[in-house]
Amino acid sequence: MRDMQERGIMSDQLLTISGLSAGTEDKPILHDISLSVGAGETHVLMGPNGAGKSTLGHVIMGDPVFQVSSGSITFDGADVTELGPDKRSLAGIFLSYQAPVEVPGVPLYSFLRTICQMRPELKTTARKFRTRVGEIAEQLEIDQNFLTRELNVGFSGGEKKKIEMMQLLLLRPKLAILDETDSGLDVDALSIVSRGIEAYRQECDGALLMITHNTRILERLTVDRTHVMVRGNLVAEGPASLIDDIDAHGFARFEEALPQKAEA
Amino acid sequence: MAEATENTRKKSQVADVDRSLYDFKMSEEGYERYADGLSTDIVRAISEKKDEPEWMLEMRLKALAVYEEMEMPANWGPSIERLDLNHISAYVSPKTKQADSWDDVPEDIKNTFERLGIPEAERESLAGVGAQYDSEIVYHNMRAEVADQGVIYTTIEDALHDPELEPIVHEYFGKLIPMRDHKFAALHYAVWSGGSFVYVPEGITLPYPLQSYFRLNAQGAGQFEHTLIIVEPGADLHFIEGCSAPKYYEANLHAGAVELYVKDHAKLRYSTIENWSKNMFNLNTKRATVGADSIMEWVSGSFGSHVSYLYPTTYLQGARSSCEFTGITFAGATQDLDTGCKVILNGPDTTASVDTKSISKDGGINTFRSSVIVGRRADRARATVSCASLMLDDISRSDTIPAMDVRNGSASVGHEATIGRISDDTILYLMSRGCSEGEARTMVVNGEGAIG
Numbered sequence: 001m002r003d004m005q006e007r008g009i010m011s012d013q014l015l016t017i018s019g020l021s022a023g024t025e026d027k028p029i030l031h032d033i034s035l036s037v038g039a040g041e042t043h044v045l046m047g048p049n050g051a052g053k054s055t056l057g058h059v060i061m062g063d064p065v066f067q068v069s070s071g072s073i074t075f076d077g078a079d080v081t082e083l084g085p086d087k088r089s090l091a092g093i094f095l096s097y098q099a100p101v102e103v104p105g106v107p108l109y110s111f112l113r114t115i116c117q118m119r120p121e122l123k124t125t126a127r128k129f130r131t132r133v134g135e136i137a138e139q140l141e142i143d144q145n146f147l148t149r150e151l152n153v154g155f156s157g158g159e160k161k162k163i164e165m166m167q168l169l170l171l172r173p174k175l176a177i178l179d180e181t182d183s184g185l186d187v188d189a190l191s192i193v194s195r196g197i198e199a200y201r202q203e204c205d206g207a208l209l210m211i212t213h214n215t216r217i218l219e220r221l222t223v224d225r226t227h228v229m230v231r232g233n234l235v236a237e238g239p240a241s242l243i244d245d246i247d248a249h250g251f252a253r254f255e256e257a258l259p260q261k262a263e264a
Numbered sequence: 265m266a267e268a269t270e271n272t273r274k275k276s277q278v279a280d281v282d283r284s285l286y287d288f289k290m291s292e293e294g295y296e297r298y299a300d301g302l303s304t305d306i307v308r309a310i311s312e313k314k315d316e317p318e319w320m321l322e323m324r325l326k327a328l329a330v331y332e333e334m335e336m337p338a339n340w341g342p343s344i345e346r347l348d349l350n351h352i353s354a355y356v357s358p359k360t361k362q363a364d365s366w367d368d369v370p371e372d373i374k375n376t377f378e379r380l381g382i383p384e385a386e387r388e389s390l391a392g393v394g395a396q397y398d399s400e401i402v403y404h405n406m407r408a409e410v411a412d413q414g415v416i417y418t419t420i421e422d423a424l425h426d427p428e429l430e431p432i433v434h435e436y437f438g439k440l441i442p443m444r445d446h447k448f449a450a451l452h453y454a455v456w457s458g459g460s461f462v463y464v465p466e467g468i469t470l471p472y473p474l475q476s477y478f479r480l481n482a483q484g485a486g487q488f489e490h491t492l493i494i495v496e497p498g499a500d501l502h503f504i505e506g507c508s509a510p511k512y513y514e515a516n517l518h519a520g521a522v523e524l525y526v527k528d529h530a531k532l533r534y535s536t537i538e539n540w541s542k543n544m545f546n547l548n549t550k551r552a553t554v555g556a557d558s559i560m561e562w563v564s565g566s567f568g569s570h571v572s573y574l575y576p577t578t579y580l581q582g583a584r585s586s587c588e589f590t591g592i593t594f595a596g597a598t599q600d601l602d603t604g605c606k607v608i609l610n611g612p613d614t615t616a617s618v619d620t621k622s623i624s625k626d627g628g629i630n631t632f633r634s635s636v637i638v639g640r641r642a643d644r645a646r647a648t649v650s651c652a653s654l655m656l657d658d659i660s661r662s663d664t665i666p667a668m669d670v671r672n673g674s675a676s677v678g679h680e681a682t683i684g685r686i687s688d689d690t691i692l693y694l695m696s697r698g699c700s701e702g703e704a705r706t707m708v709v710n711g712e713g714a715i716g
Binding site: 061062063064065084085086088089090094095097100101103104105106111114115118119167171 | 682693701
């Protein structure tokens with residue numbers, strides 16, 4: 001555990017979003033978003049369904065479906081607003097998808113090997129890599145047989161999320177955005193995925209931006225900041241205790257407080 | 265941001281077939297070019313120029329009548345509306361005699377084939393070469409040691425002038441593909457010109473392939489070559505056919521016919537690399553009949569043309585004969601390729617194996633049609649059809665239309681189709697793990713290619 005003081009001396013934020021508005025070609029979704037995440041911090045982004053939380057995650061990752069109309073995204077000291085998702089990934093941003101795609105024909109193991117070998121800091125021998133994958137598979141209770149199967153093809157929702165966690169632990173990003181990683185998981189899978197997140201926090205000292213509307217997965221994490229999004233606007237920011245407040249009272253008061261005109 | 269979105273949204277990085285190799289045109293100066301469209305006069309003129317036997321002229325005239333009587337194919341495959349036969353010249357010939365030495369071939373035609381690498385391939389790896397330029401064969405030659413074994417590789421025209429070969433041509437020409445097969449078969453028989461006649465005597469195995477290369481240089485012209493191959497019992501031949509043309513705005517038409525006779529205990533491999541330009545209507549007909557214990561292999565690569573209708577057909581007549589069809593088609597922007605194959609298993613214990621892959625990108629359309637017919641006598645016949653299609657983006661199309669008609673209870677027929685599309689979501693997923701867009705597409709294409 002690091003104390004607040006230690007974190008205080010890190011003047012530069014890892015991720016700084018300022019005045020960001022974005023949407024699809026015909027529909028604005030995010031309005032004037034500003035948000036900062038310091039290195040190693042854990043942030044939670046909450047909000048009702050359809051608030052634009054996932055969109056923000058995708059925009060930070062660089063999904064070309066969304067276009068930024070104003071504002072900027074700075075990551076690790078560099079403006080990444082114009083970069084494609086591949087460059088952002090190599091810079092240290094990771095997005096765990098709410099519904100990871102199935103990629104027929106691409107075996108999981110060779111996929112993992114490929115995405116690690118393309119990063120100079122992760123390059124390693126085939127043998128060491130195999131050992132490392134074996135450790136993570138054990139940690140996340142992933143059957144070894146999955147490694148030879150096609151990436152996510154026919155995997156259950158829980159298995160897909162475990163595979164996302166496996167990539168998170170292999171890639172060791174500086175920032176992990178977890179988009180509804182807890183949704184649709186049973187108790188056992190949820191506990192395994194939580195273990196994966198904890199391992200990432202401890203082993204990689206990475207920052208987390210958790211997108212969720214469920215507070216259960218947060219129970220085992222020390223949350224630094226909580227952000228609330230309603231209709232594409234960030235309407236509140238506060239300490240971890242904000243989560244308990246939302247747990248008890250829901251989003252109603254935030255929704256009422258946001259003037260309708262902001263919806264644009 | 266606009267620029268970045270543009271960069272990351274580029275539809276695909278899988279390159280088009282490099283057409284620069286084929287897209288060069290030569291002057292048509294000094295050409296003999298018949299009037300566009302069709303008439304009895306034109307048909308007679310072609311026949312007269314070739315100094316044909318009477319039966320061939322009669323066949324041409326009959327075919328012309330059939331052509332005029334038959335309807336255009338409707339409700340079948342891609343549109344051929346843009347093809348106006350009144351604006352296609354049936355016969356266009358460079359003013360040159362057929363040569364058996366490249367030195368005797370006119371300079372610009374020789375250059376054309378040099379650029380296509382034909383003389384080089386001939387020196388290095390072929391037993392014989394025929395080169396057709398528009399309507400006529402301009403070069404034909406075969407290695408002496410192959411000729412000494414009695415192998416005949418010449419043009420149909422020359423065979424018709426040879427008293428020993430003329431009866432053979434008469435016996436086989438037009439028997440496998442009847443002129444009433446479809447309108448373009450009738451057209452073919454009315455105006456055919458050029459092509460190859462190959463005869464491999466009993467027991468002879470050719471050490472190298474023979475290759476015929478068809479080049480259509482003239483604009484708004486048709487190419488109607490006829491290929492007739494007879495592989496006698498116990499003989500073995502690999503025949504390669506290559507096609508290309510420079511791109512014009514006007515439509516060009518290719519309506520060739522290929523008739524292959526494979527006798528007992530024989531083997532024929534027929535390979536085609538077709539790279540017509542994207543103004544070409546490729547309406548080609550190919551058919552093989554196979555005797556007992558014989559093997560027919562098709563290797564078919566279709567990369568060019570605006571519209572293709574191509575379904576090589578194999579009749580497995582003899583017991584234990586087999587057919588293996590391997591095809592790959594690539595359809596890019598403005599291409600609508602309707603390809604496939606047809607196998608008729610008539611003999612007992614015959615086997616057919618069809619394996620095709622197609623790739624479409626940038627709005628290209630691939631349709632794969634297979635037809636497997638197992639006849640009543642074909643006890644224990646076995647056929648498998650496998651077809652893998654891949655679309656490289658969200659705007660391309662791929663369809664698979666398998667047909668099976670099994671009339672023997674002991675036969676087994678299987679069909680397997682895999683269709684994949686590289687969706688934008690897949691590309692995003694792989695890119696957000698660090699792959700560039702090109703790497704992401706390559707990963708999926710290679711993966712898909714590896715399936716099965």
